[in-house]
Amino acid sequence: MITQDRKNSTRQTIAEVREFLGDRLSTSMAVREQHGKDQTWAAGAPPDAVAFVEDTVEVQKIVKICAKHQTPIIAYGTGTSLEGHITAPFGGITVDTSKMNRILAVNAADLDARVEAGVTRKALNVHLRDQGLFFPIDPGADASLGGMAATRASGTNAVRYGTMRENVMSLTAVMANGEIVRTGTRAKKSSAGYDLTRLLVGSEGTLGIITEVGLKLYGIPEAMTAGVCCFPSIEAACNVAIDTIQLGIPVARIELVDEEHIKAINAYSKLELKVAPTLFLEFHGTAAYAREQIESFREIAEGHGVGAFEWAEREEDRQKLWQARHDAFWATRAIAPGKQDVFATDVCVPISRLAECVTATQEDLRSNSLYGPIIGHVGDGNFHVVLFCDPADAAEVGRVKGFYERLIHRAIAMDGTCTGEHGVGSGKIKFMEAEHGKGLAVMRQIKHALDPLNIMNPGKILAL
Numbered sequence: 001m002i003t004q005d006r007k008n009s010t011r012q013t014i015a016e017v018r019e020f021l022g023d024r025l026s027t028s029m030a031v032r033e034q035h036g037k038d039q040t041w042a043a044g045a046p047p048d049a050v051a052f053v054e055d056t057v058e059v060q061k062i063v064k065i066c067a068k069h070q071t072p073i074i075a076y077g078t079g080t081s082l083e084g085h086i087t088a089p090f091g092g093i094t095v096d097t098s099k100m101n102r103i104l105a106v107n108a109a110d111l112d113a114r115v116e117a118g119v120t121r122k123a124l125n126v127h128l129r130d131q132g133l134f135f136p137i138d139p140g141a142d143a144s145l146g147g148m149a150a151t152r153a154s155g156t157n158a159v160r161y162g163t164m165r166e167n168v169m170s171l172t173a174v175m176a177n178g179e180i181v182r183t184g185t186r187a188k189k190s191s192a193g194y195d196l197t198r199l200l201v202g203s204e205g206t207l208g209i210i211t212e213v214g215l216k217l218y219g220i221p222e223a224m225t226a227g228v229c230c231f232p233s234i235e236a237a238c239n240v241a242i243d244t245i246q247l248g249i250p251v252a253r254i255e256l257v258d259e260e261h262i263k264a265i266n267a268y269s270k271l272e273l274k275v276a277p278t279l280f281l282e283f284h285g286t287a288a289y290a291r292e293q294i295e296s297f298r299e300i301a302e303g304h305g306v307g308a309f310e311w312a313e314r315e316e317d318r319q320k321l322w323q324a325r326h327d328a329f330w331a332t333r334a335i336a337p338g339k340q341d342v343f344a345t346d347v348c349v350p351i352s353r354l355a356e357c358v359t360a361t362q363e364d365l366r367s368n369s370l371y372g373p374i375i376g377h378v379g380d381g382n383f384h385v386v387l388f389c390d391p392a393d394a395a396e397v398g399r400v401k402g403f404y405e406r407l408i409h410r411a412i413a414m415d416g417t418c419t420g421e422h423g424v425g426s427g428k429i430k431f432m433e434a435e436h437g438k439g440l441a442v443m444r445q446i447k448h449a450l451d452p453l454n455i456m457n458p459g460k461i462l463a464l
Contacts, residue, residue, distance in 0.1 A: 006091075009069040009070065009071060010048050010069070010071055010091060010092070012069055013048075013065055013066060013069045013071040013093060014027065014048060014049050014093070016065045017049070017051055017061075017062055017065055017093065020058070020061060021051055021052070021053075021058070024051065024052040024053075024054075024099075025049055025050070025051050025052075026049065026050045026052070027048070027049045027050075029046070031050050032046035032047055032048070032049070032050060032094075033046045034079070035047060035050050035074075035076050035079065035086065035088075035094045035096065036086065036087050036088050036094070037086075037087065038079060038080070038081050038082060038083075038084060038085065038086055038087070039080075039082055039329075039343065039344070040082060040083060040084050040343045040425075040427055041341045041342065041343045042084050042087065042426065042427065044084070044087045045087045045088050045089045045091075046088060047072075047074060047088035047091060047092050047093060047094040048088075048091045048092060048093065049093050049094070050076075050093075050094045050096055051093055051094065051095050051096065052096045052098070052099050053095055053096070053097060053099065053100060054099045054100060055100065055116075055211075056100075056172060056174065056180060056211040056212065059095060059097075059174045059209055059211050060174050060178055060180055062093060062095060063174050063175075063176065063177075063178045063209065064178035066092070066093055066455055067176065067177060067178060067453060067455060070453050070455060071091075071092050071093060071455060072088065072090045072091060072092025072093070072455050072456075072457070072458050073092055073093050073094075073095060073209070073455055073456060073457070074086060074087075074088050074092060074093070074094045074095065074205065074457050075094075075095050075097065075146070075147075075150065075205040075209045075210070075457065076094050076095060076096045076097065076098075076147075077097055077098070077117065077118065077143060077144030077146050077147025077148075077150075078098065078120065078141070078142065078143050078144050078147060080139075080141035080142075080143045080147070081147065081151060081422070081423065081425060082343070082344055082345075082422045082423075082425075082427075083345075083419070083422050083423050083424060083425030083426065083427035083428055084425040084426035084427045084460075085150075085151065085204055085205070085423060085425040085426070085457070085460060087426060087459075089426070089458070089459045090458055090459065092455070095209060097116070097117040097118040097144060097146055097211070098118045098144070099118060100116035100117050100118035100119075100146075100211065101116060101118045101119050101120075101123065102115070102116045102119070103115050103116075103119055103123075103124060103127050104116065104212065106127070106128065106131065106133070106217075107186070108131050108133060108217075110186060111133070111216060111217045111218065111219070112169060112186055112214060112215060112216055112217055113128070113135070113214070113215050113217055114170075114212060114213070114214045114215070115145055115212065115213055115215065116146075116211065116212055116213075117144060117145065117146025117147075117149075117209075117210050117211050117212060117213060118144050118146060119144065119145050119146075120142045120143065120144050120145065121135060121137065121138065121139075121142060121143060121145060121148065122142045124145065124215075128217065129220075132219055132220050133217045133218065133219060133220065134217065134218060134219075134220050135167075135215055135216075135217055135218070136157040136160070136161040136167075136218055137153060137154070137155055137157060137158070137161065137162075137163065137164055137167055138155040138156050138157050139153045139154065139155040139421065140155060140156070140325075140326040140329075141326075145213050145215065146210045146211070146213060148164050149164050149168050149171065149200070149201050149210050149213050150200075150201075150202070150203065150204050150205050150210055151164075151202065151204055151421075151422070151423040152164050152165055152201050152202030152421070152423065153421055154377065154380075154382065154420060154421035155377065155421070156253045156255055156322070156325070156326075156377060157252060157253055158377055158379070158380055158382075158421075159245070159251060159252070159253065159254055159377065159379030159380050160250060160251065160252040160253070160284065160379075161218065161252075163421070164201055164202075165198065165201055165202065166216075167215055167216045168184075168197060168201050168213060168214065168215060168216075169184050169185075169186060169197070169214040169215065169216060170182065170183055170184030170185060170186070170197055170213075170214035171183045171184065171196075171197050171200050171201070171210055171212065171213055171214065172210070172211050172212035172213075173200055173207075173208035173209060173210050173211060174208055174209045174211060175207070175208040175450060175451075176207070176208065176450060176451035176452075176453065176455060176456050180211075181196070181208070182212075183196035183197040183200065184196070184197040184214060186214065199446070202423070203461075204423055204424065204425065204457060204460050204461055205456060205457040205460070206447060206451065206456050206457045206458075206460055206461050206462070207446070207447065207450045207451060207456060208450070208456065209456070221252075221284035221285055221286075221290075222285065222286045222287060223283075223284070223285060223286060223287040223289075223290040223313075224252070224282060224283070224284050224290075224315075224318060225282065225283050225290045225291075225294065225311060225312070225313050225318075226253075226280070226281070226282040226311070226312045226313075226317075226318040226321050226322065227280075227281055227282070227294070227309055227310060227311040227312065228273060228278055228279065228280050228281075228309070228310050228321065229278065229279055229281075229301055229306050229307060229308070229309045229310070230273070230274045230276035230277065230278045230279075230306070230307040230308070231276065231277045231278070231279070231301075231304060231305060231306055231307065232276070232277075232305045232307075233277060234256070234258060234277045234355075234358055234359060234362060234374070235355045235358075235359050236277070236304040236305055237256055237277040237278070237279050237304075237378075238256065238354050238355035238358055238359075238378060239304055239355050240279060240300055240301050240304050240306070241254050241256065241279065241351075241354065241378040241379055242351050242352065242354060242355065243300045243303075243304075244297055244300055244379070245351055245379055245380075246351075247296070247300070249293055249296050249297055249300075250283075250284075250285075250293065251281055251282070251283060251293065251297065251379060252282045252283060252284040253280065253281055253282040253322075253377075253379070254279060254280075254281045254282075254377075254378060254379040255279065255280040255281070255325055255375070255376065255377060255378065255379075256277070256278075256279060256358070256374070256375060256376045256378040256383060257277075257278045257279070257280060257325070257328065257375050258277055258278075258362075258373055258374040258375065259275050259276060259277060260332065260371070260373035260374075261328050261331070261332060261373045261374070261375050261386075262274070262275050262276065262278055263275055263335065264328065264331035264332040264334065264335040264373065265324050265325075265327070265328055265331050267331065267334070267335060268324075268327060268330065268331030268334055268335070269320075269323070269324035269327060269331065271324055273310075274307060274308075276307065279301075279378075280321065280322070280325050281297070282318070282322075283297075294311075325375075328373075328375050328386075329344055329386060332373050332386050332388075333386075336371060336388050341388070341389050341390070341391045341397070342386065342387065342388045342389075343386075343387055344384050344385070344386045344387075344422075345384065345385055345387065345404060345407070345408075345419075345422065345427075346376075346382060346383065346384045346385075346419055346420050346421060346422050347382075347383065347407060347408060347410075347411035347416060347417065347418060347419065347420060348380065348381050348382040348383075348411065348416050348417050348419070348420025348421075349381045349411050349414045349415070349416030349417075350381055350414065350415055350416065351378075351379075351380065351381040353381070353414040353415075353416070354378060354381050354383075356414070357383075357410060357411060357414055357416070358374060358376075358378075358383060360410060361374065361383075361385065361407055361410070362374065364403055364406060364407070365385075365403065368399045368402070368403055369399070370387070370388075370389075370396075370399055370400060370403055371387075371388045372385045372386060372387045372388065372403070373385070373386050374386075377420075377421075380420070381416070381420070382420035382421060385407060387400050387403070387404065388400075408428070408431050409431075409434065412431070412434050412435050417435060418431040418432075418434075418435055424460065424461045425460050425461075426459055426460055429460075429461065429462065429463050430463075432461070432462070432463075440462070443461070443462060444462055444464065447461075447462055447464070448464075
């Protein structure tokens, strides 16, 4: 229940922010609704206003005003998160960082860069291309790098290059008290004090608002060869991925795509892939080294009944293949038009348990008559289930919710996690205790110490 005092304090917050932002503070319902709803099937909740900021100092001013009036504040990048991270269940001010899109420095000799939070990964890679460099973390969507740091994003390249956890060197953040803090340096390693960078990476805006990010860069490989190969079963495809990783073959990407996704991808992206459990993969290096990796992989795959290989060495063919992979969510959505409610969820397990977890998940879907295509970054044990249901069918909605909970608890029971890359947001709060036990109390202590008023993205990660 929102009290009159709360309404008055929110009005005062909006008035004070408008004094220096002017028309860059919007209270339009269309803008507010856009900033309060993501791709989850949760209803979402709009903020009271949206602030389009242009630099760290403006963020600082807004945070100080919100702290004074105890008004919630939610950071927003491009809105591509999938677990209710951007909803405003208690109202407040959403800080949209899309105008903070400057690339501040590129240090080619040291393979690092510093960018504002609103720079997207594609924009950075376009800027870097002429210098022979790239940033490899690729979650599929053209997400902002500040948002990717806040959610500890991952993606198709993680098996080779790691996640945002490994590739963020430093951060600038505005904390809940309005102080601007810079964590980390450009040094490749440090033993100096608490690792505040890693504390903020993955904090989902609940401890502070990230405004600048220092990133590791990599040289563009001489050769990138992508391919697809199909298998007689999901289990066989998973076991090939497991063997590839365990034998140390430095595959850059290795993605599992089940039969249902292949059907959808063929229709949506105009491909003619065989409808069977499939691995999309990519090798990086010199031309000779990439060929050597391919041959090593081929030997493993042939031992598991692989079908024909299709290789894409030309850049346009490689890009078409990976664009089809990234469009898989939209492809499945297009193929099931009668199922209006759809959301993608993810879990991650130790790679040795991957085949077991995926096959058990498929059996759970079949036994409950559910449509839930599976796709995943199986090189690191992470996979996604895209769940569909008819919201008017209460029985089907109940089966989907039951499946979802069993999926999460199955992964945790295998010493895995409720989310490998999507994050917790509001959607997975209830699974945090099962995964972290008494560690959850430590997280609450950190949250209370850094944000005692609970104004930073309240209602996310922790139930306080």
